[in-house]
Amino acid sequence: MQPRVFLSMMLLGIASIPAVEANMGTLIGSTIGGILGLIILVLDIAAIYELLTKGSYDCCGKVVWILIIFFFPIGGLILYWCCARDHGGHESV
Secondary structure, eight states: OOHHHHHHHHHHHHHTHHHHHHHHHHHHHHHHHHHHHHHHHHHHHHHHHHHHHHOOOOHHHHHHHHHHHHHSHHHHHHHIIIIISOOTTOOOO
């Protein structure tokens, strides 16, 4: 191999190192975002399952809560767990 070709290949290899480091941040960020999204999805499915099996709402009320949880995954989940969930016989204040 000629020295010029070898040198140019080495320079190209060294020049690509910062690009790999820059992409590692987006790789880690997308992994964390994917894990958080999966956790929210599991919690939404758990809330919908609880609503369908233990909820004391009629059919229309269940459909409305499912739509709220579906269209607003985080806010709907928080609203459901705070407001609409049956608290096991505790009196509401």
